[in-house]
Amino acid sequence: MTQNIAFELVSPEDRLVSEPVSMAILPGEEGEFGVGANHSALVAALKPGVVELYKNDEKEPFRKIFIAGGFADVTGESCTVLAEEAVNVDDLKQDSLESTLKDLMEDIAHATDEVEKKRLRRRVDMTKARISALTGRLAL
Numbered sequence: 588m589t590q591n592i593a594f595e596l597v598s599p600e601d602r603l604v605s606e607p608v609s610m611a612i613l614p615g616e617e618g619e620f621g622v623g624a625n626h627s628a629l630v631a632a633l634k635p636g637v638v639e640l641y642k643n644d645e646k647e648p649f650r651k652i653f654i655a656g657g658f659a660d661v662t663g664e665s666c667t668v669l670a671e672e673a674v675n676v677d678d679l680k681q682d683s684l685e686s687t688l689k690d691l692m693e694d695i696a697h698a699t700d701e702v703e704k705k706r707l708r709r710r711v712d713m714t715k716a717r718i719s720a721l722t723g724r725l726a727l
Contacts (some may be wrong), residue, residue: 589643590624593665594639596652598673603652604640612639612648613659613668625663633657635716637676638668652677653720655713679721688714 590605614636
């Protein structure tokens with residue numbers, strides 16, 4: 588029988604997950620990493636990407652959650668993700684994201700202030716990350 592680890596994912600708005608999982612795959616700043624029972628203790632910075640949650644010995648995650656970055660606090664018994672923003676991948680809408688991306692690109696083309704362009708580029712990058720989370724491939 589597979590051992591579980593207590594998993595929590597919290598954003599400023601809500602606690603999205605609080606349940607045992609056999610494994611969680613997290614988008615670390617240094618690369619993806621898996622967390623399960625008896626994992627070594629660590630604190631890791633997380634980049635925008637998808638958190639995948641697994642139960643038992645299933646080959647596919649039972650839940651995928653897009654996060655906009657944050658931190659993970661891992662012990663042998665628990666994993667807590669503090670996300671800047673989090674949304675279930677199933678709740679993302681590709682048409683809406685692509686429309687937002689198009690609008691942001693137009694805004695960048697018309698922006699004259701470098702600070703504004705930088706802010707818009709960050710929004711473009713986050714929108715592309717959401718599209719990638721939904722489609723499973725890099726957004727160009």
